[in-house]
Amino acid sequence: MSGFGLLRRHEDAGGYIAVVRPPEQPHGMGAVHRDLSNAPDDVFVVLRADERVVGYCGHVDLGTGIATALAQIVAEEMEVPFSWVRMELGHTGTTPDQGATIASETIQVAAIPLRKAAAQARETLKTLAAASHGVEVCGLHVRDGIVWSGGAEERRRVASVAELLAGRQRIVRLDEGVALKPRAAYRVVGREVPRIDIPDKATGRAVYVHDVRVEGMLHGRVVRPPYHGVEHGRQVGRSLIGVERDSISHLPGIVDVVTIGDFVGVVAEREEQAVAAAEALVIRWRQVGMPDLSDLDAALRSNPSTPRRLLDRGDVDAAIAGAVTRHEADYLWPYQMHASIGPSCAVADWRDGRPLVWSGTQNPHMLRGDLARLVETPEDRIEILRHEAAGCYGRNCADDVCGDALLLSRAVGRPVRVQLSRRQEHVWEPKGAAQLMQVSGALDARGRPVAYAFQTRYPSNVSPLLALVLTRRMDADRPTITQMGDRTSIPPYAYDNARVIVHDTPPIARASWLRGVSAMPNSFAHDSFVDELAALAGADPLAYRLDLLRDERACAMLRALADRAGWVMRHGPRPAIDRTARVLTGRGVGYAVYVHGAFPGVAAAWAAWIADVEVDRLTGVVRVLRVHIAQDAGMMVNPAGVRHQVHGNVVQSVSRVLKEEVTFDATGVTSRDWGTYPILTFAELPDIDVLLMDRPDDPPLGVGESASVPSAAAIANALFDATGVRFRELPLTPARVRPALDRALGVWVGPSEEPVPLPLPLALPRGGGAAGGRPGGTRSLRDLLKLGVVATALVQTASAALPVRPALAPVRRPEAASFDTAAIERGRLLAAAGDCAVCHTAPGGIPNAGGRMMDTPFGQIVTTNLTPDEETGIGRWSFPAFVRAMREGISRDGHHLYPAFPYTSFARMSDADLEALYAYLMTRTAISNAVPATKLAFPYGFRPAMAGWNLLFHDPNPYRPDPSRSAEWNRGAYLVDGPGHCSGCHTPRNGLGAEKSGSAYLAGGEADGWVAPPLGAVSRAPVPWTVEAMVRYLRSGHDAEHGPALGPMAPVVEEMRVLPDEDIRAIAVYLTEGHGRDGNAGPNADDRLSRMALAALREPQGARLFAGSCAACHEGEARHMDGARPDLALNSNLQEDRPDNLIRVILDGAPYAGQRGRGEMPGFRGVLDDRQIASLLRYLRAAHAPGRPGWEGLEGRIAVLRGQSGHAGRGGQ
């Protein structure tokens, strides 16, 4: 609809001037040559009679405020008030195809026709005024949307826009030679203008693509194939075996499951339904092979290359051969991410083959071509409405998700919104490519460089639309290779003999352009190497650069920056590094011009950094303290916007240099969230001082991005200044920095007067703990087998001694009226204290109707129907039969019950209480529910054996109060040991499943696969339990000093809600007795910090994971935050012999359990893999249970528990 069709939208204005131009071929990355013979003209500006102006630009605002700057340019040239101007960016239906929004070239390139069009509208206005008022055009000028005659002093109003345009629709072709305003006359451009988009964004009015809601819209989710983050090779599009649609047939709201090649998507009515379906859908994939990225350097070197020789000046080889000093260095840049804060999203409406797509794309016109190919529809039938999205810094998944949405919408014939998950965005976004730079050079006797040979290896195909390759609409067997590794590949320094070779190589992981594409890595090498040469020459690094620069503006900028930062000249590196200092500080410089576009490219703004850094020798943590940055961007359209962009680029590039690195294993990308790919936080923010060169008379240059380019060299050079050690690989994480410093300077042991908890061994045990020993409490299969032999022997002797018990006669179900109401009420409380319903209710079933499967070490037990149904429940049980079951573990029909039914505790109950409980149960609604019989394997399946078991282990006598204790204590003991049957879970069992006695009482056991921690005097809680804390825990399900009730304990707390406060208090009095005699007050703040720091040394990956994935909810005081924020330093699970509870909670989270305001936790099953969770647990154990041995076999245990069905973790939806 571009061209005159678009102008129909302006017919409501009552008149307009439109400036148009015949379409031109788009240029730049990804631009597709198009047949333009019948294409309508592009519209650039429309000046409307109602005093509004719309500017059209094919580039988009990626969150940089470019819409504001473009509006300034239009207002300036058109001479209309800034407030009149609105920009429309990137809609394919209305804006010209100007190629991808890339490389900061919007102002430098895309704005040129816009500016000319605005000028032409102004000139047209004058022409109209001259004609209608009979005056000469040359005597007129436009200002503030009014045409005036005469000079500035005695101007006379001729006509307004409204008057001149009323009823006129004037379409003017752009005259490339139109007169532009001299810069000296600028009033809007160059002025600081607030961003026009921020008020709407600060109030929730802005409509991001994520916010688009269309009538009848459905929600889609995609499931990506198992070659995580790789998009080429024969397996792509050929790995799906099939989906099992039945696996989600029980879920509500499912509309469709769509598969095409390796593309898999689900569509549902509601978003959470789509999420649940995508998680639950069982998909079978073929085994896939992945590129080996375990050694990045080797992977880049062995990747097949097509070399391009871009510079060959003088005779490099001869110069090196004849030089006095030779020097070589390799620099390695990791894969990095855009890591947009909002995962990509799109809405597509198929509209019977004339699709409309709402998109956050960076390249609307290029995307339209891809979509046309994907759905085999002519390009001009597809319209893309571009909305703002979360900031991206190049090609992320914004385009991919449009293909996903379009395929799903086509399948269901309705609009579909697809939101990628955080994990999908992280794993599948086209990464910023890893890069290897190899440099060699030489110095003459005076230390001047005589040769410079530079090679760079860049692996990318700029990433095709993912749906194209997944569906095999595009062949991915052999990826194309792109020539994008050449940005700023030519060194900025005047080396007499110089050679530059760029190796274009195919992608390894999915990679495309990311901010400072290839220029940031190339400059890291150029500007580190020149620093190394300066050090070899014994020269000041800044002066050395100035000597080698032939660019006056660069030199002026560097001098101004040095002045501003107070640069102190040096004579080579520091003579000595203080090996006893814990913190070393240093300062470094970096300089670059970002050259973008196809080689030789176009230079954007000049930029230089002076960075101040410090490194902590103990922890290896590098901090950038301060960045002085200078930029020369020529004339700045909006200086406030430029400063803002420079700040953003400094923060982001510090983040990239210090922290960022995509990780891989044999399954592909393993960076899946903010813990596995951490970025800079407010706590790490450097102080930033921006120096913008004042160049109002020079053409504007791309800003922002160019400010990132010198970052890495400046920071690495500063670290060299501080330590004397060169870092040629990024990022500068503790895991990389500390060992390198220890190797070069010796392990830091600190000044002797300061106590230091080191030295630590350089090679740290993977197990995380020092002491050995098997984790207690876990019964291995072998143990169980051994016990089985003993059990069989016992069974044989014991069952011979005791006969099978008789059945007790069935009775008619007693009438409800036959029970005393007070007894029924007391029975209700006893049933709650005994948690009957917790075990006797199937998931989602009717309370007490039985049918829940319970895993025990002896096999699976099915709980029975406790309702008074006469056929399937206990309706025909007499009271004596009930008492016999409760006290002796014999069913009415005489068969032995297994002690999973805790009659061993219930035996302690008084006759009166048993009567009350019977009254309560018999007056419930009868539910007919026949549950399958429990069948255990031999020997446990032989029920009469339980007679012998009872003889050995069961005491059928009721509770006998201890007269030396208070009534409250006795009440607590009765509730705990009787109806509450706490020992059923919290006391360890012997090989025959009996609770151990003596000191093992409440010493910790197991419940449904969870660790039931020791209670009372043997509790391992770091802060001793008090009565008040225990009451808080039992009443609310959480205590700040101990943590939440999770797993099987959560429903117990929920059941106990009905108990009176006195009973809860009595339980607490009994259970906390004796606790804390040797207790302490928990770790103090200093201890905690040093423990965490030490643990981070031992397990740096775990520490990073904790900071990014966990700390937001688990660390630090936060009165302003909702939820319980459990403090892991105080959580007894970290002290236990087995890590199972932690593993389960990490995998599947902690769902809402009815405790208001307590908070929930999402599961990390889909985000963290076994190795990552193991590392996290090693870190936490070391940090918070320093006296306890490390857990062994963590990864195996995590894999086992992952394989067991947890409740549906909904992490990351």
Add this chain to the structure above:
Amino acid sequence: MIELTVNGRRHRLDVPGDAPLLHVLRNDLALRGPKYGCGLGECGACAVLIEGRVARACAVSCAAAEGRPIVTLEGLAADGRLDPVQEAFIVEQGAQCGYCLNGMIITIRALLNATPAPDEAAIRHALRYSLCRCGTHVEILRAARRACGLDPAGMSP
């Protein structure tokens, strides 16, 4: 049926109790302020106020939010006037793409609710687990200081 009180209005909604509050606010109540960022409570883009304190709506189920007053970015303005925190973010231009802006504004509002006169350290602590990828930290800190009655330029960190 779940009953949610959002921006002063009560809504009875036929949604599952375990649906994330974020989805329901966005899809059923057509609110745009809270944004999906990670679904894991890590980044803060989805922040809302629950009983005046900041909560990460992606990690809160509807059932857990029932009966507790919820305020979103849209509900901060009162009597036709923006919340001073919003004003501060506009004045200081505390956004680039603006996707994280919701979380930043809500977090500072909650900080002010809990601590009437926070200092620089409290501000940084409060924002510590709110992620911004564009690197707008300088402007966000200026806005937060302004909202908290401090000199926007602040002291050297």
